[in-house]
Amino acid sequence: MGQHETYRDTENGALEWKGPAIGLLDLDAFFASVEQLDHPDWRGKPVIVGGSSKKRGVVSTASYEARRFGVHSAMPAFQAERLCPQAIWTQGRYERYHEMSDIVMSFLLDETPLVEQVSIDEAFFDVTPGRFSRENPVAICARVQARVAELGITCSIGVGPNKTVAKIASEQEKPRGLTAVWPGTERKFLAPLPVGAMSGIGTATQAKLEGMGIKTLGQLSRLSCTDAQRMFGVAGPRMVMRAAGLERSAVAAAAEHEVPKSVSNERTFGEDLINEDEVKAAVMHISGLVGRRLRTKGLKGRTVTLKLKYDARTGHTAQAALPSRTDQESVFGREALRLLPQIWSPGMKVRLLGVGVSGFDEAEPVQLGLFQTDQEVRDEKAERLAAATDALKARFGDDSVRYGRDLRFDGRVSDTQPMNKEKF
Known part of the structure; x- marks a missing residue:
């Protein structure tokens, strides 16, 4: 010891x-x-x-x-x-x-x-x-x-x-x-440990520190808070305090039913997706996985995030706020499709695709209307369909009801078993 x-x-x-x-x-x-x-x-x-x-x-x-x-x-x-x-x-x-x-x-x-x-x-x-x-x-x-x-x-x-x-x-x-x-x-x-030993210091920050001649936590602890803030923003002074061992932190007892900050799923494909129809189908396929998890947990979110990786190292994300909280892939999946042109163009290779929902406690505007729009009617039907398919899957297994968007990716994704993507 x-x-x-x-x-x-x-x-x-x-x-x-x-x-x-x-x-x-x-x-x-x-x-x-x-x-x-x-x-x-x-x-x-x-x-x-x-x-x-x-x-x-x-x-x-x-x-x-x-x-x-x-x-x-x-x-x-x-x-x-x-x-x-x-x-x-x-x-x-x-x-x-x-x-x-x-x-x-x-x-x-x-x-x-x-x-x-x-x-x-x-x-x-x-x-x-x-x-x-x-x-x-x-x-x-x-x-x-x-x-x-x-x-x-x-x-x-x-x-x-x-x-x-x-x-x-x-x-x-x-x-x-x-x-x-x-x-x-x-x-x-x-003091003698390398700066990379401290969580929160990634490769970019470590390279920046080493460029300043700071290689150990002891050296980092002697950096002035003024210089730290100038070089690293508001996180700089706290980084120096942590390196000096002066952090004051508390352990929070987990709530019996702790609400995660986000729920997401992502898939790596055995072969890159290039065709626009396939990329869009993948967005809705993964949105469906997220939607079921949201409903199982009784969560509704107001922020949707789309993540793409073009190769093993390069990727981008895009994010948008929804008009109201939802657990329906027909709603947040549609918004994810709208985000797609921000980070992808036809012909670009897609190695990994992910969809996430967050903002479970965000306030939302209250809007009252006398009549339902056509889209609201379609969303209501989709919500009833989702509830019915969830019930069937819960009783007979996940493969008992499947959409065409799901079937087309059979055997085409990585066999690395994904962990639940819930961030607290």
Whole structure:
């Protein structure tokens, strides 16, 4: 366990923690670890969860055995196959991963009600002494880590006075790491680390900082707030404060039925779409997937986003506000089609296409009319049809009712299993 000692409990000889204690639990190579747990003969072997190279698949997670060959998340499958030809590939079973994730999160909730899950395999938690327990935060983290290990998977935990320190600490000794950054040692811990170690600093910001001669978080912490704001806008001073370990962050307890900020779906196509009819059909096909998820969750949004990728690296998005909140693909899908000319022209190749809906709590104007327009009548019929097809799919399965726009993409999308695109 990594420790940065400052305080000692003179009564029992154990280190004493004074002040906020925020942890970050990160499940190690989570998807691949679950697969190795459920397939004992895969243990100790390189395992890759992702889609095949024949359908432009990407790596979702690689076991540590595969990582030794240079394989990592988001890597194109064809590249991973070259690096580790002996790897065992599986498309993944996300219901199983969610089941295991829920169990791990329950371990955290046994220790504190302040648990903020940020992804299927990561969560912040508050174990500040005296808030819900007088126990040493490191002892609590060790107990959680042991309980996770009993499941047959592992996790790494970082604990420190704030979220930034906890997140960076969790990445220091993976896998099975437990790194504690004790109050008063934050700056010493952060100073030698590269600026890229801090979340929120992407490649462009890192390059800009390095152009200024700033390569470590210690150097960044000495940048004046005036210069930081001039170079990076309003986010600059906060970036400097975080680099100095001075962030003050709170862990928000998740609401029982937390509302996401957005719901979206995207698909990568085995072969590029070029034909205008096919691109438009893809927009409506993916809108239909989003619409059903919205209705299942009881959400209606007022902002629609269209995302296109033309190749592995290049893409654009367009966004528009709707007159009122909706969960109907006939409405937000139509708006997505209107956005299409902003970021695509006939003849351009489309590798990936996504549609998202957000603005679930946005205010909307109230307009009263005496008569329905023709479009409103069509939308009302589409809403009734959507409700009927949702009911049939819920009872007989997703393939029980399908539109032509869906059938035309059978076997033409990447077999990388998409995670639910819900952002909180």
